[in-house]
Amino acid sequence: MSGTSEGQGPAGVAVPGSIRPSVTERHNFGRTASELRDYRAAFNAAQLAMAVVDHRGLVISANEALAALLGTRPTELRDRYAADLIDLASDVRTWHAYREVLRGRRSRFRCTRRLKHPDGRALWAEVTVSPVPESGTVLLSVADISDRRELRARLRHLQMHDPVTRLPNRTLFFERLTAALESSPYDQGSTGRIGLCYLDLDGFKAVNDTLGHRVGDRLLAAVATRLAECADAGGPGHGGGHLVARLGGDEFAILVEDSTGTEQLADLARSVLAALQEPFDLAGQRLSVSASIGVVERAVSGTSATGLMQAADTTLYWAKEDGKSRWTLFDPERNAHRMTRQALSSMLRPAVERGEFTLEYQPLVGMADGVTRGVEALVRWNHPQFGTLTPNRFVAIAEEDGSIVQLGQWVLRTACRQARQWQLDHPDVPPLFVSVNVAVRQVWDSDLVADVAEILAETGLPAHLLQLELTESAVMGSAGRPLQALQALSDMGVHIAIDDFGTGYSNLAYLSRLPVSVLKLDGTFVRGFQDEAHANPADETIVQALVELAHRLGLTVTAECVETSGQASRLRRIGCDTGQGWLYSRAVGPDRIAEMLGAGPRPQAAAASG
Numbered sequence: 001m002s003g004t005s006e007g008q009g010p011a012g013v014a015v016p017g018s019i020r021p022s023v024t025e026r027h028n029f030g031r032t033a034s035e036l037r038d039y040r041a042a043f044n045a046a047q048l049a050m051a052v053v054d055h056r057g058l059v060i061s062a063n064e065a066l067a068a069l070l071g072t073r074p075t076e077l078r079d080r081y082a083a084d085l086i087d088l089a090s091d092v093r094t095w096h097a098y099r100e101v102l103r104g105r106r107s108r109f110r111c112t113r114r115l116k117h118p119d120g121r122a123l124w125a126e127v128t129v130s131p132v133p134e135s136g137t138v139l140l141s142v143a144d145i146s147d148r149r150e151l152r153a154r155l156r157h158l159q160m161h162d163p164v165t166r167l168p169n170r171t172l173f174f175e176r177l178t179a180a181l182e183s184s185p186y187d188q189g190s191t192g193r194i195g196l197c198y199l200d201l202d203g204f205k206a207v208n209d210t211l212g213h214r215v216g217d218r219l220l221a222a223v224a225t226r227l228a229e230c231a232d233a234g235g236p237g238h239g240g241g242h243l244v245a246r247l248g249g250d251e252f253a254i255l256v257e258d259s260t261g262t263e264q265l266a267d268l269a270r271s272v273l274a275a276l277q278e279p280f281d282l283a284g285q286r287l288s289v290s291a292s293i294g295v296v297e298r299a300v301s302g303t304s305a306t307g308l309m310q311a312a313d314t315t316l317y318w319a320k321e322d323g324k325s326r327w328t329l330f331d332p333e334r335n336a337h338r339m340t341r342q343a344l345s346s347m348l349r350p351a352v353e354r355g356e357f358t359l360e361y362q363p364l365v366g367m368a369d370g371v372t373r374g375v376e377a378l379v380r381w382n383h384p385q386f387g388t389l390t391p392n393r394f395v396a397i398a399e400e401d402g403s404i405v406q407l408g409q410w411v412l413r414t415a416c417r418q419a420r421q422w423q424l425d426h427p428d429v430p431p432l433f434v435s436v437n438v439a440v441r442q443v444w445d446s447d448l449v450a451d452v453a454e455i456l457a458e459t460g461l462p463a464h465l466l467q468l469e470l471t472e473s474a475v476m477g478s479a480g481r482p483l484q485a486l487q488a489l490s491d492m493g494v495h496i497a498i499d500d501f502g503t504g505y506s507n508l509a510y511l512s513r514l515p516v517s518v519l520k521l522d523g524t525f526v527r528g529f530q531d532e533a534h535a536n537p538a539d540e541t542i543v544q545a546l547v548e549l550a551h552r553l554g555l556t557v558t559a560e561c562v563e564t565s566g567q568a569s570r571l572r573r574i575g576c577d578t579g580q581g582w583l584y585s586r587a588v589g590p591d592r593i594a595e596m597l598g599a600g601p602r603p604q605a606a607a608a609s610g
């Protein structure tokens with residue numbers, strides 16, 4: 001049990017006092033003979049292992065408990081160096097603290113040592129060294145704390161492991177992850193990289209809801225077993241070693257320390273998917289499950305636990321969004337787009353208040369005479385960080401978070417005010433109507449009819465000069481409140497147009513029951529007319545049929561994305577009423593529209609203007 005040779009400290013440093021006292025030397029504690037006998041009897045009978053040690057570190061006397069702990073007799077311990085008996089010289093810090101107590105410079109010292117019992121078992125001992133007043137000696141006590149330490153280890157295991165699956169839990173996972181990220185990438189054998197497979201079970205809630213939590217827990221335990229098998233099979237040198245943890249609910253993680261690259265993580269993810277696709281037989285219940293897995297692999301340097309988990313969580317979301325039952329690798333570009341999307345979402349509402357939005361207007365031109373009949377108002381966001389953004393960058397976000405209501409009201413008010421201003425500035429020219437896009441959420445989340453009535457009254461724009469555009473899917477599925485709102489707006493004199501017609505339901509029979517006055521053909525129909533040398537007669541037949549049926553229903557037809565004079569000629573021949581596209585003009589500022597009002601009809605073969 002000795003850690004160093006007798007009389008030696010750490011690294012062979014000699015212990016002071018090389019001249020040993022005789023075995024019979026005794027210290028007089030200044031007590032009566034009767035008191036000394038009582039003290040000695042108590043000392044020897046004590047269950048706590050103890051020894052009296054002089055200032056040189058030599059044992060003066062030891063009790064039976066210490067002798068039994070060390071597998072010898074008390075007399076055999078006299079004149080032995082206590083540091084050798086219980087391995088106090090094995091590290092410099094412990095040795096120094098022990099010597100400070102012997103020299104009277106420190107009042108107490110305590111440490112824990114792992115010792116070997118005479119019967120061969122290892123035990124943990126708590127060693128305490130403290131001075132004996134007015135004696136020049138110290139009392140050394142050794143308490144066996146093996147049971148306490150084992151209990152503490154069991155309690156920690158319970159704290160750090162999931163009771164259902166027996167896997168490490170979230171706390172232990174993050175402890176291990178943090179340690180892995182804090183380790184030096186230059187350690188021998190380290191790759192300096194780390195990987196993570198973050199997964200959850202698709203549809204696990206349905207198992208709990210239909211079969212009960214007991215079956216759900218059995219399924220989780222069975223899944224944990226298969227995950228552990230996959231981790232063992234794919235560990236370092238194919239000998240295992242990856243940490244598998246249950247993070248909560250049906251979420252699991254496999255931590256790959258010292259990963260060798262994305263291919264290793266991809267192989268692991270594939271094996272997990274394959275393992276989980278095999279049916280589970282749970283006490284007569286045969287279940288099949290699938291999982292979605294987010295895979296992240298990167299260098300340890302510059303990576304934080306929070307950053308790694310955020311990337312894994314994002315990638316898991318992508319896997320589910322892409323169809324579930326699959327693994328997806330983290331994509332920095334896709335993540336940058338998501339972060340941009342989040343940034344735009346958080347800034348949308350304040351941007352309206354700060355006046356960061358502007359409107360541009362694209363002419364709607366009569367195809368028969370080239371006269372500009374109206375304009376479509378198109379919103380632009382002059383973002384302070386990302387520059388000018390077109391509607392496809394932020395309108396969908398605004399619809400998701402509800403800010404489309406506030407933004408839509410601003411667009412409607414601004415467009416109506418501008419249309420009225422053109423009317424006042426050009427009294428000799430037939431007034432332009434203005435077409436404004438409306439999201440279906442504006443109908444549900446606000447009183448669109450009241451908003452339109454208020455804005456028309458406020459701006460003085462006649463109702464027939466306002467056209468509201470809704471997408472085909474929104475209009476075709478209208479019922480209840482949306483249909484009532486559209487009808488009320490139509491009764492007010494406002495025109496209703498179906499935007500991007502031909503991309504959704506295309507239920508023409510339903511049009512007769514809707515208060516719609518305009519169809520805007522989706523640009524895909526018009527683009528089919530671009531190759532004039534090899535025109536597809538089917539495209540022209542379809543468009544012609546749509547136009548004829550729309551006219552019979554009393555509707556006018558606008559063709560979008562008109563870019564060439566050839567397209568315009570064919571659309572005009574088919575019977576389209578108005579056209580919109582770069583052939584006539586890109587979206588421009590209100591001043592440019594004012595110039596067009598005084599310029600007369602738009603030439604049919606004009607080049608696309610800026």
